[in-house]
Amino acid sequence: MAHAYREITLIIGKSRIGAAERHSRPVVDPATGETIGELPIATADDIRAAAETAGRAYEQWRKTSSHQRQSILRGAAAALRARREELAWTITTEQGKPLAESRGEIEASAETFEWFADEARRSYGRIIPSRFPGNRQLVEIEPVGPVAAFAPWNFPLINSIRKIAPALAAGCSIVIKPAEETPGATLIAVECLLEAGLPEGVVNVLYGNPAEISEGLIRSPEIRKISFTGSVPVGQSLAALAATHGKRSTMELGGHAPVIVLDDVDTAQVAAMAAAGKFRNAGQVCNGATRFYVQRGVYDAFLAAFADHARAIVVGDGRKDGVQMGPLANDRRVLAMERFTADARRRGGGVVGGERLGNAGNFFQPTIFHDLDPKADAYHTEPFGPLALVAPFDEEAEALQRANDINVGLSSFVFSDSAKRQRRMIDGLQAGLVGVNTFTVSFPETPFGGIKESGHGHEGGSEGLEPYLVKKFVHVA
Structure with missing residues (x-):
């Protein structure tokens, strides 16, 4: 109504x-x-x-x-x-x-x-x-x-x-x-x-x-x-x-949250959760997931499932039934998404989506960059839009190094079924909020705040x- x-x-x-x-x-x-x-x-x-x-x-x-x-x-x-x-x-x-x-x-x-x-x-x-x-x-x-x-x-x-x-x-x-x-x-x-x-x-x-x-x-x-x-x-x-x-x-x-996906998880389940968490509010979430580091043994399966979920998201006017992702809040964000996408393509990274939608409104496709040069703009500037970066890693130390190699530290996420591996990730991640096997890290009764910048x-x-x-x-x- x-x-x-x-x-x-x-x-x-x-x-x-x-x-x-x-x-x-x-x-x-x-x-x-x-x-x-x-x-x-x-x-x-x-x-x-x-x-x-x-x-x-x-x-x-x-x-x-x-x-x-x-x-x-x-x-x-x-x-x-x-x-x-x-x-x-x-x-x-x-x-x-x-x-x-x-x-x-x-x-x-x-x-x-x-x-x-x-x-x-x-x-x-x-x-x-x-x-x-x-x-x-x-x-x-x-x-x-x-x-x-x-x-x-x-x-x-x-x-x-x-x-x-x-x-x-x-x-x-x-x-x-x-x-x-x-x-x-x-x-x-x-x-x-x-x-x-x-x-x-x-x-x-x-x-x-x-x-x-x-x-x-x-x-x-x-x-x-x-x-x-x-x-x-x-x-x-x-x-x-x-x-x-x-x-x-x-x-x-601001934030630019890392997600570390270890190779002992249900890949299909985590990919579905990742799509729901990443593209909520068209990705305009300060503590939302952005940089996905996936252990090489499950990387291909995760990327394929994540991309399938992204392509299936129904984009449109948020007042209409069945719409899963609305427009970006202003045209500035659409222009930013277009700049990030152009930079990724220049650097030879894989791009899923990456296009503006329609002739009216601020609609942009749910977008995934994968196998992208770590020097790309999107790795160093918070996208604040429906844009996810996915990259493989081999050892836990490598994932932590990439997760922490940034000037902000609001939220971070780790997915693993091993309590010992979860503990190592929690101890190593530099952020004010850590989600383990969840993308929900904010409630009225819990403290919300970051470190670094x-x-x-x-x-x-x-x-x-x-x-x-x-x-x-x-x-x-």
Whole structure:
């Protein structure tokens, strides 16, 4: 069932500022190329007002009991589920993924609200026995303060919720800038929070010029913490600016995940799992599998089965029944896929797929590069699209060397039926997330974060609340 695409507005306290009141840019359906809405561009005054509003709202929100914060977040989770079909249609229409994947993102978002609702009740201080008779030593927990958060377009709802939920649970207010390509889902989530009783001004939403908004918020004296999910270069720039102003940051940056397939597995089963994991969300997944290193004894069988599964994937408009992979979220990603493919062909690698599909929309074939020169561009730059690289190896040490020979370390995967071999791979892989015989490494209750240039800090789990809290030591003599 189709739904009307909602009006896009800035949210600053009680104010709702639409495209008619500001310069605007179109919001485009990636499946058709058609304009579905207009996005208002925040002015410098809007950015300043959002930071000031968050600062004022924080002084009241921080005093709200953890029980009340829990109730509001749980109410928002229920409201998300009640609006599931509207939300799924919105996500698919502005981002492209099939409706089934959008519904899964909504459920994960609701569970994230619920997890952090309960974490609000579990943020404890502690008592430290004093060396002095009659004295007390306490460690108290307080919210860090107003937060500036920046979320990308690949998972437009959950990426925003992963920042909003812990901030609110901790007692922080927040100004969030979701991606300009995918604005609608976050606005619906904010409506759900307000329906659940969140005071206006605790969550504020800006869209516009990303560099102008990020710099304006980070420089604002009200803002005490930064949270960013996105590319390595942008994240490093924002982290440097935050450090200049003495503000803590959480950076969830790029990945280029290796997959090591050892020769003791059911090759057909792993190939089917690989296709489902790789081409989910058209490969636009920061912790998704990209570089497949397959032991030579099963290499040919794996490659053949993997290629067959890739060719069989039904690509089309994510709102239509039977579609397994939608369009890429924007034309920039299609152009990137074309550049990677041209480079692979120049270098003599094997290419399965590698073509744009249709005359409208951002559709690209599920694509596999195999037996490719390790110097190829796709090995050194995260493709962030429906593109997998497959290469053989002989010894475990060779697989680990190739898996770790990169500047990022978000996720990694290993497939083996041997507990000893699994342990060696887990110990050797340099990544913040390791999946063993699975491509699923993210849940609301588990920490999500990388090493190397994949960033610092965590989202999810009890670790996800910590960046939004500060500790105050109190010594009572």
